[in-house]
Amino acid sequence: MSQAAFEQLVDISLTVNGERVEARVPAGRHVVDFLRLDLGLTGAHAGCEHGVCGACTLQIDGEIVRGCLILAAQMDGAEIWTIEGVTDSKEITDLQDNFVERNALQCGFCTPGMIFAARDILTRHQGVPSREDIREHISGNYCRCTGYEAIVDAIETTARARNSEQEAAE
Amino acid sequence: MKASVAGYARAQSLGHAFDLLQSAQGEAVVIAGGQSLVASLNLRLSEEALLVDIRHLPELRGVVLHEGVLRLGALTRHAELAQAPLVAEHAPLLTQAAPLIAHAAIRSRGTLGGSLANADPAAELPACMIALAAEILVRSAGNERRIPADAFFEGLFTTALEEGEIIVAVDIPLKAAGDRHVIRELTRRSGDYAIVGLAGVKSVDGVRLAYFGVSDKPVLAAGAMTILNSGGSIEDAVSALQDDLDPESDPHASAEYRRHLAAVLLRRVLADMTNS
Ligand SMILES: Cc1cc2nc3c(=O)[nH]c(=O)nc-3n(C[C@H](O)[C@H](O)[C@H](O)COP(=O)(O)OP(=O)(O)OC[C@H]3O[C@@H](n4cnc5c(N)ncnc54)[C@H](O)[C@@H]3O)c2cc1C
Ligand code: FES
Numbered sequence: 001m002s003q004a005a006f007e008q009l010v011d012i013s014l015t016v017n018g019e020r021v022e023a024r025v026p027a028g029r030h031v032v033d034f035l036r037l038d039l040g041l042t043g044a045h046a047g048c049e050h051g052v053c054g055a056c057t058l059q060i061d062g063e064i065v066r067g068c069l070i071l072a073a074q075m076d077g078a079e080i081w082t083i084e085g086v087t088d089s090k091e092i093t094d095l096q097d098n099f100v101e102r103n104a105l106q107c108g109f110c111t112p113g114m115i116f117a118a119r120d121i122l123t124r125h126q127g128v129p130s131r132e133d134i135r136e137h138i139s140g141n142y143c144r145c146t147g148y149e150a151i152v153d154a155i156e157t158t159a160r161a162r163n164s165e166q167e168a169a170e
Numbered sequence: 171m172k173a174s175v176a177g178y179a180r181a182q183s184l185g186h187a188f189d190l191l192q193s194a195q196g197e198a199v200v201i202a203g204g205q206s207l208v209a210s211l212n213l214r215l216s217e218e219a220l221l222v223d224i225r226h227l228p229e230l231r232g233v234v235l236h237e238g239v240l241r242l243g244a245l246t247r248h249a250e251l252a253q254a255p256l257v258a259e260h261a262p263l264l265t266q267a268a269p270l271i272a273h274a275a276i277r278s279r280g281t282l283g284g285s286l287a288n289a290d291p292a293a294e295l296p297a298c299m300i301a302l303a304a305e306i307l308v309r310s311a312g313n314e315r316r317i318p319a320d321a322f323f324e325g326l327f328t329t330a331l332e333e334g335e336i337i338v339a340v341d342i343p344l345k346a347a348g349d350r351h352v353i354r355e356l357t358r359r360s361g362d363y364a365i366v367g368l369a370g371v372k373s374v375d376g377v378r379l380a381y382f383g384v385s386d387k388p389v390l391a392a393g394a395m396t397i398l399n400s401g402g403s404i405e406d407a408v409s410a411l412q413d414d415l416d417p418e419s420d421p422h423a424s425a426e427y428r429r430h431l432a433a434v435l436l437r438r439v440l441a442d443m444t445n446s
């Protein structure tokens with residue numbers, strides 16, 4: 001096996017929203033800049049760029065992560081999903097509709113990250129999570145507009161609807 | 171701000187990682203989860219760095235029972251710690267501690283080894299290692315050594331790790347049937363670093379109490395432990411904290427408030443140990 005040395009520009013091969021991507025990235029570029037500047041996918045937002053605000057939350061290899069705390073250079077072989085991808089696949093249309101319905105976004109800066117955190121608890125939690133559980137799960141995502149109440153409403157509404165659909169199906 | 175990184179290399183084996191570190195002559199650092207390192211690179215708190223990515227090394231993975239201890243690979247992520255059945259059975263302190271660390275999107279990536287090497291004085295896992303009397307297994311190109319957790323944490327973001335050394339695993343004594351493990355912390359918001367926290371382990375050898383957030387490193391409350399382990403009262407143990415702890419004031423809390431919280435936590439942890 002070739003023993004790679006340090007590189008300033010790193011070749012990576014990965015999938016983004018199900019599509020194969022080959023790229024050469026500067027060693028210090030984080031995933032959000034890679035998506036926004038190199039691939040033109042502007043759904044993931046860069047806010048604080050040190051892990052605090054959650055605006056950059058997206059999915060890598062099946063788990064939610066901070067896009068600003070992961071370097072694109074580390075992404076060889078990875079599978080990334082952004083808000084664009086999960087919107088196109090229509091798997092979270094109900095959640096997105098409930099965000100609009102409940103006024104769970106105003107400026108929208110936090111929304112893509114918030115949706116990923118919400119989607120995560122909706123898929124992981126059996127049954128309907130409590131409002132406390134929902135608050136805990138979105139505690140790493142700042143929203144400076146809504147005051148969170150409407151966001152918790154939208155997630156809870158989605159969880160209830162999904163749960164009754166599932167019960168009806170059983 | 172943007173990270174300034176001079177170069178990146180993904181280690182293919184532990185040996186390769188040591189070669190890379192050596193070839194960089196002290197200019198390289200390892201990156202595991204990146205959850206502290208990339209944040210500080212982005213903030214330009216760390217100097218322009220060469221990065222050795224160790225995240226894919228199988229030698230640093232795994233949660234196993236090994237020669238009568240629980241061995242946790244350095245790459246065990248906080249999310250895995252929270253879920254692993256062997257951890258819940260043999261070191262439930264860590265099962266309780268993991269969800270207190272940061273947020274889901276950080277726990278999915280941050281690692282045990284990274285947390286210990288980073289040595290934030292308010293972090294949960296360093297204090298847990300001291301409460302559990304764990305040993306930290308460290309390797310370099312030509313050497314391997316075990317460092318007791320007590321001796322590993324030397325000060326603010328400073329450990330006994332020497333240049334070229336990598337944490338490979340930690341060994342944790344197994345919990346016995348009657349033992350009690352309790353961790354409690356006080357934060358302003360969920361997921362924040364603790365203002366004050368306390369990790370406690372009660373076994374046949376007595377109780378071990380490791381505080382975090384009260385000093386430049388996690389500290390054992392030696393005086394309080396001696397009192398409790400010789401049959402003294404909780405009130406006497408609380409008084410002994412005056413000498414055990416010497417917290418400082420910072421923008422998050424005054425020293426006096428930290429002392430108050432340390433006493434509150436001692437009572438709660440001891441109550442939990444008796445009730446659980
Ligand atoms: C917003 C936010 C909130 C947080 N809150 C908390 C919290 O409440 N409690 C808490 O404990 N932590 C918290 N963290 C930190 C988190 O736990 C990190 O995951 C952890 O400190 C570092 O682990 P890592 O694997 O990401 O390490 P990295 O960031 O990759 O590395 C950190 C340091 O350790 C070194 N290192 C990494 N692995 C090894 C190894 N195997 N051997 C030798 N050196 C190594 C690196 O060179 C670097 O110096 C928070 C982080 C963020 C961004
Ligand atoms: S931009 Fe990543 S957490 Fe704020």
Ligand code: FES
Nearest residue numbers: 106108143144145
């Ligand atoms: S909608 Fe503006 S920050 Fe959340």
